[in-house]
Structure formats: structure tokens, C-alpha cells
Amino acid sequence: MRIKDLIMVSMRNLWRRKLRTSLTILGVVIGTASIVLMVSLGIAMNQNFIKEIERMGSLTTINVYPSYRYDPMMDKNPSGGSVDEGMITDMTVASFESIPGVAIASPVLELSLKMTADKYVSWIQLKGIKPALLEVQKLKIAEGRLLEEQDKLAFLFGSEVAYGFYDPLSSGGGMWYYQEGNEERMPPPVDLMTARLKASYDMNFGEKAPPGGTGMKPVRPYNITAIGIIEGQGEHAYSVYTTLDQARAIKIEQDRYNASVSGTETSGTGSKKKTVETYNNAIVQVEDIDQVETVIETIKGMGFEAYSLMEYLKSMQNTSNAIQMVLGGIGAISLLVAAIGITNTMIMSIYERTKEIGVMKVIGAKMKDIKKMFLIEAAMIGFLGGATGLVISFGGSKILNFVGKNISLFGMGGGGVDTQLSVIPLWLYILAIVFTTLVGLISGYLPAVRAMKLSVLSALRTE
Amino acid sequence: MGKIMIIKGLRKVYRMGKEKVIALDHVDLDIEEEKVYCLLGPSGSGKSTLLNMMAGLEPPTKGSISFKNLKIDKMNESDLANFRRRHIGFIFQSYNLIPTLNALENITMPLLFKGVHPKVRHKVGMEMLDAIGIKDRWRHKPTEMSGGQQQRVSLARAFINDPDIIFADEPTGNLDTKTANTMMMLMLGLVKERRQTLIIVTHNEELAVFADYVIHIRDGNIYEIVMNADKKKVDHSTTEI
Numbered sequence: 001m002r003i004k005d006l007i008m009v010s011m012r013n014l015w016r017r018k019l020r021t022s023l024t025i026l027g028v029v030i031g032t033a034s035i036v037l038m039v040s041l042g043i044a045m046n047q048n049f050i051k052e053i054e055r056m057g058s059l060t061t062i063n064v065y066p067s068y069r070y071d072p073m074m075d076k077n078p079s080g081g082s083v084d085e086g087m088i089t090d091m092t093v094a095s096f097e098s099i100p101g102v103a104i105a106s107p108v109l110e111l112s113l114k115m116t117a118d119k120y121v122s123w124i125q126l127k128g129i130k131p132a133l134l135e136v137q138k139l140k141i142a143e144g145r146l147l148e149e150q151d152k153l154a155f156l157f158g159s160e161v162a163y164g165f166y167d168p169l170s171s172g173g174g175m176w177y178y179q180e181g182n183e184e185r186m187p188p189p190v191d192l193m194t195a196r197l198k199a200s201y202d203m204n205f206g207e208k209a210p211p212g213g214t215g216m217k218p219v220r221p222y223n224i225t226a227i228g229i230i231e232g233q234g235e236h237a238y239s240v241y242t243t244l245d246q247a248r249a250i251k252i253e254q255d256r257y258n259a260s261v262s263g264t265e266t267s268g269t270g271s272k273k274k275t276v277e278t279y280n281n282a283i284v285q286v287e288d289i290d291q292v293e294t295v296i297e298t299i300k301g302m303g304f305e306a307y308s309l310m311e312y313l314k315s316m317q318n319t320s321n322a323i324q325m326v327l328g329g330i331g332a333i334s335l336l337v338a339a340i341g342i343t344n345t346m347i348m349s350i351y352e353r354t355k356e357i358g359v360m361k362v363i364g365a366k367m368k369d370i371k372k373m374f375l376i377e378a379a380m381i382g383f384l385g386g387a388t389g390l391v392i393s394f395g396g397s398k399i400l401n402f403v404g405k406n407i408s409l410f411g412m413g414g415g416g417v418d419t420q421l422s423v424i425p426l427w428l429y430i431l432a433i434v435f436t437t438l439v440g441l442i443s444g445y446l447p448a449v450r451a452m453k454l455s456v457l458s459a460l461r462t463e
Numbered sequence: 464m465g466k467i468m469i470i471k472g473l474r475k476v477y478r479m480g481k482e483k484v485i486a487l488d489h490v491d492l493d494i495e496e497e498k499v500y501c502l503l504g505p506s507g508s509g510k511s512t513l514l515n516m517m518a519g520l521e522p523p524t525k526g527s528i529s530f531k532n533l534k535i536d537k538m539n540e541s542d543l544a545n546f547r548r549r550h551i552g553f554i555f556q557s558y559n560l561i562p563t564l565n566a567l568e569n570i571t572m573p574l575l576f577k578g579v580h581p582k583v584r585h586k587v588g589m590e591m592l593d594a595i596g597i598k599d600r601w602r603h604k605p606t607e608m609s610g611g612q613q614q615r616v617s618l619a620r621a622f623i624n625d626p627d628i629i630f631a632d633e634p635t636g637n638l639d640t641k642t643a644n645t646m647m648m649l650m651l652g653l654v655k656e657r658r659q660t661l662i663i664v665t666h667n668e669e670l671a672v673f674a675d676y677v678i679h680i681r682d683g684n685i686y687e688i689v690m691n692a693d694k695k696k697v698d699h700s701t702t703e704i
């Protein structure tokens with residue numbers, strides 16, 4: 001039989017029993033729609049997780065913080081060595097670096113500074129690091145170049161830093177040139193690469209002097225060179241980097257200034273205990289994503305706090321997998337019921353058409369033609385149900401997303417204007433239609449074989 | 464004239480639980496090409512059983528049936544299906560048309576299974592309808608036709624494949640005498656014109672006069688074969704002429 005004729009005959013037979021066919025198809029529609037919508041929820045959830053993590057940074061970066069045990073009041077180390085356990089020093093950083101799988105470890109010395117770029121002003125958080133760290137992290141540069149060891153008074157800026165600058169004289173306030181939901185952002189107020197840059201640890205630097213003055217002697221700001229702008233929106237977007245040496249030099253002057261302002265020279269923690277320099281935190285870059293967990297365990301074993309996005313991703317993925325299993329399971333059950341419905345319908349129609357099958361066999365039908373006829377009928381029920389189910393899923397997904405925009409169900413926006421509740425990628429449409437057709441074929445297989453094997457004479461004798 | 468079918472030592476036993484029903488036994492029969500045979504006998508004598516086995520609708524318990532050089536008794540279901548499609552036409556007493564299809568579609572069903580193009584099917588089908596004189600009813604469903612018309616459609620369906628041999632199990636059983644006669648004439652006309660072999664089962668002795676040979680069956684045995692041309696009785700053990 002020609003395939004066109006087979007399809008035509010099958011269609012006619014389905015059409016013959018319009019009501020029964022459409023009820024069976026309805027079962028498949030419900031099954032398909034529930035499975036597709038459920039899976040789409042899971043996909044959307046995963047996409048949101050990944051988006052969120054991409055916003056946050058690299059998965060092979062571990063941030064190490066001093067142990068919480070490092071608290072002079074609760075120090076459990078009565079022997080009182082010169083350096084407390086759990087503090088980050090050059091020595092501990094060196095020991096991180098010797099852990100297998102670690103590409104590089106760098107201490108981070110953080111400073112809060114005030115900066116001016118031409119007439120604009122901003123607060124910045126300066127991070128002193130080993131320049132090699134950025135190289136290992138394969139940091140991409142939008143403009144300029146990466147940090148180098150010999151750089152003096154040179155800063156490397158994150159892509160968002162320029163947006164933090166504001167005009168202290170303008171009344172409009174509007175310090176953020178960022179418009180929600182607007183893809184086309186305005187350019188930052190100032191181009192850091194070309195502007196004249198100054199930085200100071202004096203927090204009044206750059207502001208309008210209050211009437212009557214502050215009564216403090218002004219600090220001479222540093223003249224800063226911008227060596228580059230980091231590309232992208234990742235973890236580096238709001239950072240300003242310089243070399244450890246440079247950060248340390250500024251910190252020493254800052255400490256001295258603070259001491260002189262407060263006038264209590266004795267409060268300086270440095271003079272008494274600081275025989276070894278300590279850092280705010282450290283960044284450990286791991287070579288391979290598979291090693292992140294063991295490295296974290298090792299560092300924690302050394303008495304530090306260590307975090308990476310991997311842990312976050314893991315826990316989010318576990319949650320998402322569990323939810324997807326439940327959702328997919330619910331959908332699968334309804335499709336299973338639909339599959340049983342197809343089998344039942346096919347058995348019914350073979351029962352009704354037994355005599356017809358016998359006649360067809362006598363007048364020359366091949367065994368395979370009979371089988372194909374019924375298989376195509378069953379597959380068609382699956383296909384039509386799948387197709388209709390997808391149309392409904394498409395609509396359902398749109399509705400879910402519309403509702404989801406107004407109610408944040410998962411409360412994990414993260415500035416996610418584009419956070420979606422339900423995502424149906426093209427592959428899901430294709431997979432669903434192939435799958436339902438396959439379900440039809442499988443459900444119809446046994447009945448079709450039964451029809452094929454009917455004995456001619458007994459089929460003819462049935463009424 | 465060559466032989467189209469040779470039957471040797473045919474036996475058919477139906478088992479009903481522990482009871483055995485011997486429907487046919489010790490049947491030897493040669494069918495010659497381009498002849499018309501009539502199977503005559505009382506009800507329950509095994510006419511239909513013999514016809515069905517010759518047409519490859521059910522397997523014999525014992526014995527052999529050959530069609531030309533094909534061993535029908537040795538064939539599996541799938542080979543039998545192919546044999547039926549290629550070589551035989553079958554006419555039922557109760558027409559057995561597909562109720563959802565119209566006359567033309569019913570007639571061209573065998574061509575559908577052969578994979579003939581729809582346009583060709585339509586053309587050949589219409590010619591056939593013309594030949595049996597119900598061309599104007601081609602769109603009618605079986606329920607919209609008289610018994611005689613339905614049997615004509617059924618007859619056209621059996622002939623459309625241009626088979627070598629046509630089997631008819633009481634084709635006129637449900638028809639009145641006049642219609643039965645025209646039906647017979649139609650069938651004989653087609654068979655002669657196309658040089659085909661025809662085997663008819665009937666109760667009706669009047670119809671037997673149209674056949675070249677009348678095979679009398681009683682209690683599952685052929686007890687005589689009558690050649691009609693000169694009304695000469697032929698002993699069944701010496702069927703060969």
C-alpha cells in the first residue's frame with residue numbers, strides 16, 4: 001500500500017468515530033500539555049539559576065575569609081601566638097597555593113576610597129591583589145590592559161564603576177544612570193580612561209565643602225592612571241583593582257591619617273600585634289571545576305571560611321532537580337493514562353472492525369498493511385493530541401509568564417526583569433511531538449499486531 | 464488445457480473440544496484452466512470448507528493443494544496473503560462490502576493493496592463499474608444499494624485484480640432467481656472474456672447447468688464429477704480427460 005493511501009484510510013477510520021477519537025485525543029492533549037508545562041517550569045527555573053550565577057561570577061573562584069573563631073574575645077588559642085589561627089596572611093595564602101588543583105591564590109587588601117573623575121565624584125572599594133590572579137582568571141579587558149606588578153598609582157576598573165560617578169554640584173540627584181527595563185543604557189557620565197583621576201582616603205574629598213569648613217586639614221589626593229576597563233557584568237563589574245603593593249602603601253598612609261584625626265595614637269591595632277600583615281580575605285582560583293569541592297574542603301579543614309558559587313549552584317540544582325522530578329512525574333502520569341486510552345480505543349475499534357479486517361485480508365491486504373493501518377491510526381491520535389497539547393502549552397506558558405511577572409513566585413528576582421516562570425524551547429516542542437507520536441505508536445502496537453494476526457475465517461464469521 | 468490447481472488427499476478436521484468433525488476427507492481434485500466449476504451438495508457437506516482451503520483462507524489438516532507450482536498447504540499467513548492478492552478473487556454470499564466506502568472505493572480496494580496510483584484506480588474502477596452496469600451508482604455506499612447491486616460491486620471487486628482464479632461461495636444465495644440468473648450470466652461472461660477459472664459453490668441445481676464441470680460433494684467426499692458439455696458422467700478417480 002502507498003503511504004499516502006495508508007494515511008488516508010487511517011484518517012477516514014478516525015473520522016468515522018469522531019467522538020471517540022476526539023475523546024482519546026483529548027486525553028493525549030491533557031497529558032502533553034501537563035508534561036510540557038511542567039518541564040517548562042523546570043527549564044525556566046534552571047535558566048534563572050544559571051542567569052543568576054552568571055551574574056555573580058566564575059565557578060572556579062573560591063573566596064576565603066578569616067575564620068569566625070578569629071575573635072580576640074573568644075580566642076581558643078590560649079598559647080597566644082603572634083598570629084591567630086584563621087587569619088589571612090602571606091603564609092596562609094602560600095599554603096592555599098600549595099593545595100593540589102589550585103592555580104593561584106591571592107590575598108585581597110580592601111580600601112574604601114573617594115575618587116574624582118574630572119568634576120564627577122564616587123566612592124570606590126579598592127582591592128589590592130596579585131596582578132597574576134587576573135591573568136589566571138582569564139579576565140577580559142574592554143579597554144586598556146591588565147594590571148602589572150610594577151604599576152604605580154594605576155587602577156583597573158570594573159565595567160559598572162563609571163556609572164557610580166555623580167556630579168556633586170548637580171541638583172538632580174540621579175546618581176544612577178540606569179533605567180530599569182531599558183536595554184539601551186545611557187553611557188556612563190564619565191570616561192575613566194580619559195578623565196583626570198584623583199583618589200583619596202579622605203571621605204570629604206570631592207564634595208562641596210560644608211559652610212564654615214570641616215576644620216580639618218585637607219589631604220593631598222593621589223593622581224591616578226586608569227590602565228583599563230574590565231569587560232562584562234560578572235563579579236568584577238563593581239571592582240577596582242590595583243597591585244597589593246600599591247594598596248598597602250595607601251593603607252599605611254590612611255592608617256596614619258586616621259590615627260592623627262582621632263588623636264588616639266594608642267588605639268592603633270598595628271603597633272601592638274601587627275608583626276605580620278593580615279588581609280581582609282583571599283581569592284583562590286582552582287584549575288578545574290571538578291576540584292573546587294575538594295579544595296574548599298581542604299581550606300575549611302585549615303580553619304577558614306571558604307565559599308564558591310559551586311555550592312550555591314549545587315544546592316540550587318538539587319532543589320530544581322527535585323522539583324522537576326515531581327513536576328515531570330505528574331505530567332508523565334497523565335500521559336500514561338492517555339496512552340492506556342489510546343490502547344483501549346484501538347482495541348475497541350479492532351473489535352468493531354474484525355469482519356472488515358477479515359474481508360480486507362481475503363481481497364488482498366498484506367499482513368503488514370493491516371498492521372500499518374492501525375499503527376498509523378494510533379500514531380495519528382498521538383500526533384494530533386501532541387500538536388493540540390503544544391498549542392495549549394504555548395498559551396499556558398504565556399499565561400504563566402504573564403502571571404509570573406506580576407507575582408514573583410520564586411522570589412529570586414535578582415533584578416530579573418526578564419525572569420520567566422515557564423520556558424518552552426524549540427527542542428521541547430519537537431521532542432514533545434515526537435514523543436507523543438511515539439507514545440501513540442507504542443500504545444497501538446499490540447492492538448495492531450492483534451489485528452494483523454486475526455485468522456481470516458474467524459474474522460469473517462464475526463458479526 | 465493445463466491444470467491450474469491440483470489437490471491430493473485433502474482432509475480437514477475441526478476439533479470441538481474432544482469431539483472431532485471431519486469436514487473433508489480423501490479429496491483429490493484437478494482444476495483445469497479457463498473452466499467453470501460448480502461445487503454442489505447438501506448443507507454441511509463441506510463445500511465451503513473445500514473452497515476456503517483452495518482460496519488459501521484456511522490450512523488443510525492433511526493433503527496438498529498446489530496452485531500452478533505453488534504449494535498452498537505449505538504457506539505461512541504472509542505468503543497466503545500474497546498468494547490471494549496476486550492470484551485469486553473471492554465473492555461472498557453476504558457481499559461483505561466495507562460499509563464506509565462507496566461502490567467505487569469498494570471495487571478498487573484490491574488495487575489499493577497493490578499500491579496502484581489513485582488516478583489509475585479511479586479509471587480502472589469506473590471501467591469495471593461500467594462493465595457490470597452500475598456506473599451511475601459509483602458514489603453510493605453499500606447501504607444505499609439493493610442486494611443485487613451490492614453483489615455486482617462485490618463481483619467487480621473480485622475481478623478488478625484480474626486474478627487467475629475466482630472463488631464464489633453461494634454468490635446468488637441471497638438473490639431472487641431472476642437476479643441470480645443475470646448475476647450468473649455476468650460472471651460467466653467476464654470469466655470467458657478474461658479466460659479465467661471460476662469455482663462456484665451453490666445449492667441451486669439450476670445454476671449448475673452453466674458450469675463446465677459439476678462436482679458433487681456428500682459428507683466430505685467428492686462422489687462424482689459431471690462434465691456438462693455432453694452430460695457425460697466422469698468417475699472421480701479418473702477426472703483427467
Ligand SMILES: Nc1ncnc2c1ncn2[C@@H]1O[C@H](COP(=O)(O)OP(=O)(O)OP(=O)(O)O)[C@@H](O)[C@H]1O
Pocket residue numbers: 477478479484485486504505506507508509510511512513
Ligand atoms: N469452524 C468450524 N468449526 C467446527 N466445525 C466446522 C467449522 N466450519 C465448518 N464446520 C463443519 O464442517 C462441516 C462442513 O461445513 P461447510 O461449511 O463446509 O458446509 P457447506 O457444505 O458449506 O454447507 P452450507 O451449504 O450449509 O454452507 C459441517 O459439518 C460443519 O459443521
Ligand SMILES: [Mg+2]
Pocket residue numbers: 510511512632
Ligand atoms: Mg457453505
